[in-house]
Amino acid sequence: MTGEGIRLAKRVVELRGCSRREAELLIEGGWVRVDGAVVEQPQFRVHAQNVEIDPKASVLAQAPATLLLHKPAGLSDLQALRLLGPASRSPDDASGIRSVKKHFSQLEPLLFLPDPASGLMVFSQDPHIVRKLTEDARVIEQELVADVDGDIRPNGLALLCHGLSFNGKPLPPVKVS
Structure with a gap:
């Protein structure tokens, strides 16, 4: 030995x-x-x-991590998850939280974005945050900006306000301008 x-x-x-x-x-x-x-x-x-x-060492378990990432357009949620790691931590982070490998495992992506979209994504290990963002997903306000080429139908904005579906499920009403 x-x-x-x-x-x-x-x-x-x-x-x-x-x-x-x-x-x-x-x-x-x-x-x-x-x-x-x-x-x-x-x-x-x-x-x-x-x-x-470390003299400041604590045996208290690390709190579950919740990480935010601005997902670039063209990446899937899985590809965005792979961007998370100690190297992607902002140099301006003043949280004082010690970054450990455990923070980057078992992260659950929440509030998915389509692959062509860019925007803020939330990844969390915290069951409270996961539950809040999944159970309340239909009532959490999200802002989407779409670039449209060409002309929209005369009733196109009204149709966008209510009448959309995704994966066969009706979407909640939206505000469109």
């Missing part, structure tokens, strides 16, 4: 005197560095490397 090293979680237990679960939470929360680099995998093997635990 000495050739393989030991799991990082076990080393953190030795250093901190905590339970294995607490050690895993510290590691997954981005509070543990191995030779100066943050390691978020509890099963990571360490030998004689320097393992440091």
Whole structure:
């Protein structure tokens, strides 16, 4: 076993005197560095490397993440989801939230946009936000801007206000101008 090293979680237990679960939470929360680099995998093997635990470390579970993304036109929702990651975080973000890999897994896309459309998309792990945005989707006001080439039929605006359907389901009334 000495050739393989030991799991990082076990080393953190030795250093901190905590339970294995607490050690895993510290590691997954981005509070543990191995030779100066943050390691978020509890099963990571360490030998004689320097393992440091941030003095501000907390074993409180990371709050579920909700991320906003301006989806460019031409991308599907799945392609937009792939854009999310630590590299896409705004340099102007002043939230103070520590970004960890866990924030970018199991994100649920909400309020879908068609592939040709661009606009704000919400991705969340928080069940409260997911429920709110899915259950209230029919009453949440959304603004869409459409560029139209050519002339519209004489009753075209009235038809847009009520009478549209999507995937065979009638859409709620809209305000069109």
